[in-house]
Amino acid sequence: MTDATAARLRPASRPSLWDRIGQGRNALGLIFMLPAAVFLLLFLTYPLGLGVWLGFTDTRIGRAGVFIGLENYEMLLTDHVFLLSVFNTILYTVVASILKFALGLWLALILNEHLPFKAFFRAIVLLPWVVPTVLSAIAFWWIYDAQFSIISWALIKLGWIDAPINFLGDSTNARASVIAANVWRGIPFVAISLLAGLQTIPPSLNEAATLDGATSWQRFRHITLPMLSPIIAVVMTFSVLFTFTDFQLIYVLTRGGPLNATHLMATLSFQRAIPGGQLGEGAAIAVAMIPFLLGAILFSYFGLQRRKWQQGGAD
């Protein structure tokens, strides 16, 4: 409190030198950090710790739990629904991230061309990312309708299939469908971020390489990709993070069905904790995501960083 008054009084009373150099800066820094610290400690750090603690208890909704050690985790290890959800999450993340990266990079390269209405294209391409996921997922739900799917209708008209595709009713189809919807939403983010990276590559490098007789593939492989790899690392880290913890899309499209084939860890955790009331077990599932998450972040971040360093060293 005294710090606060001191900071407020300072403009009035001439700021003394020691005040400004030494503790003044630290004290004022502390005051300025206070709101952020309150939010982040109270609503982020504390719940994170509380979540880990809950994972070791058998708390239910409306009933405080007791410490039961690793029982939740032991139970989860023999729970085939949980194991299936781990498998689904990894499959979902890997396939969707690879597709998002490949298609996003492709789109970024196209948008980096000399195009008419480039700004316009860039703006509309980003729309899927801007619109609330739940609302676009509802549109996909309708697109994937078992009876009246527009995709089935178009394919039947083209004569490629005979009967409507059961998009969300069959395990394999459902997985492919939710991945497609996720990729649809994720491409713009990857593309626009990579486009920003592409625009920072000096054209002279490509000119020089062209003069030396490099083919377009060689220029892509040895100029564009290495110059882009730091931003690829960050973009893919975020992309993997968002995909791994995805909840909304699955919750809208399948709620984990059919036969838990699309249950991700996040949706399973929600299902057990909130409608199921088993807060402790739900928290344990959520906590079980953390090691995977750290692994994924480290892999995509350092994996790509090292390549950048190697390429830089080779140059």
Added chain:
Amino acid sequence: MAMTERTALTDQSEGMSYLNSLPRRVMTVYLPLAVFVFVLLFPFYWMAITAVKPNAELTDYKNFSPFWVVQPTLDHIKYLLFETSYPGWLWNTMVVAVGATFTSLFTAVLAAYAIERLRFKGSRWVGLGIFLAYLVPPSILFIPLALMVFKLGLYDTKFALILTYPTFLVPFCTWLLMGYFRSIPYELEECALVDGASRIQILVKILLPLSVPGLISAGIFAFTLSWNEFIYALTFIQSSENKTVPVGVLTELVRSDIYEWGSLMAGALIGSLPVVILYSFFVDYYVASMTGAVKE
């Protein structure tokens, strides 16, 4: 794919040689671009066309082409606006998004200034901590937060959302503003310091006016993120009158027996409009904030 690198060349020196390869350019650039744009925008078209289709046309693919509407109707939108709580959800979402955005901006400005300019002891570590906080996903936090919200007596109130949304907005906004403050010359502040301005005066009168674009970027992005948030709103809100648009549309408009696709699509479309309008006015700021956060 590798055609891209020619951009610079077509721009500057050898534009002529590309006149020859126009067909090739169509195949490698315009055609894929058209496919991308079609796939990315089709769901929106489908939403819009479904929202104005009368129920008779909606499922009758034999007599009507599904891609077009013969007798457009506003029934679904009317139903949505006058017979459901939809306007209330829109209002709730607006209140929560605006409240969370301004709270986060205020908090983030102070924090970013302290980390970037005051350079108090340990500010480097705090900056790193902020970045790490950005990486904590809501899907891990919602269970303990639900417990906290319940204990604080905030369950089923808009305050629960206004207070919890900053957990992902503050780290993002702080990180973005730190980058923005860094781009403003420090000399300006030194001059003001020499002239006897206090730190708060410097922040309010020099730094903030100069960082209006950064503030807009952070604000737009924060608003969009809070508008789109789902899992907290789903978990912390129960009564219909407190729901936000994404939760309301999904939990109240979807009834188990018959799907009202027309009003569902109208709800999805109208719920997307505010962010799309905001985005269309500030595209560049939005892109700047998105890529800015990635580049740092």
